[in-house]
Amino acid sequence: MKTKKFILEEKEMPKFWYNIVADMENKPLPPLHPGTKEPISPEMLSPILTEELIMQEVSQERFIEIPEEVLEKYKIYRPSPLIRAFELEKALGTDCKIYYKYEGGSPSGSHKPNTAIPQAYYNAKAGVKKITTETGAGQWGTALSFACAQYGIECDVYMVKSSFEQKPYRKIMMNTFGANVYPSPSDRTQAGRNFLAENPNSNGSLGMAISEAVEMAVQDEHTKYSLGSVLNHVLLHQTIIGEEALKQFEMAQDYPDVIVAPLGGGSNFAGISFPFLREKLQGKSEVRCVAVEPSSCPKLTKGKFMYDFGDTQGYTPLLPMFTLGHHFEPASIHAGGLRYHGASVLCSQLLKDGIIEANAIPQIECFEAGSLFAKYEGIIPAPESNHAIAQVLREVELAKKEGKSKTILFNLSGHGFVDMMAYSDFQNGNLVEHQLSSQEIDNNISRISNLQPEEIAVPTA
């Protein structure tokens, strides 16, 4: 009998996270202070992040032990299954083997709790009483609300107002886990009040919500701020996905030729691919890793590698990344988790060095692919995950043309049960492709062009 699901026992769960920095030939460039253009010291992050997370952010160690207390919480939904998509393969009539790692079985329905749990744990250990964060579509806010509930920490979520009004179910999920959810801009912060004074009917933005959450964190010594993607320590925590997958491929006596994942900030892509890239960087594997972004937010394929802010308001340190410029406002596509102007420093450096690949795909092709997958495999994917599935179908076509059989692994980063309006819009022909002119991209990038990495004297470590 053929095995469909490769399932690890709880005791086989990996006991460490993998830090790819240890194996990168070109180390990531340091974050810079926007005023002095000098590298920031780790202590400068301490008003918003707790010490152990800052240490992980700057660590050069290859492996970082997962605390026993975090492993206990991971067991609520981990290990996650590696599944062979036999039904999809049959429907496609392909010789390729397609596997997916399913992260939708978690409390929030995505990979996000893999970092929400350790972040809440380290904060609780440091005596933090409250964590503030922002959320767009609500995936990250849901994950952090759950994690905070596990450690008895209060959680305040600033949710972009348009999503707050359009996606009531995500708010109800966060409230169920005990979090407070505020539509942003709110009148609770100075930044929010300023913004409302300017425009009382503002729909909000991720950048504004970040400003509100950061402002609340810096004002109180028992409150910290938390981010759900982009930063090194967030990507680190997600590597539990790929470490499990390595063990599961051993069980399957197989190995991927290609790994595909959607990329918003880079955390789930890093999570599934970095452990395999360790083997590639050590010369033991030739795996190709492809990050997939929406055509309407093409930072990897059309953006520029340069220093830019992580938020729209320009409060964060400058990060060296592929970016469309921090003023870029992506179209309001349904894949809310992929609407971010930049990519994480680690993924950006790896792309620049040609170690990973990237591709941009229009949203209708993604929903077609996701709907096909749902019909044959029985899971309705998150709109973000549909981007990976569309790329898988392209890989299958390519293999056919080349007369090859490939082993393909993709990350099913989440389910789409709270995104059914997106599928409704797709089915009713209400999805439009957002044409992004190169002029528009150039305009946004030129607004930050005084911050190119080659113009900044970066000391070598």
Ligand SMILES: *Cc1c(COP(=O)(O)O)cnc(C)c1O
């Ligand atoms: C947040 C999210 C993403 C994108 O974020 P990354 O940090 O790039 O992983 C992708 N898929 C789902 C389901 C998400 O919730």
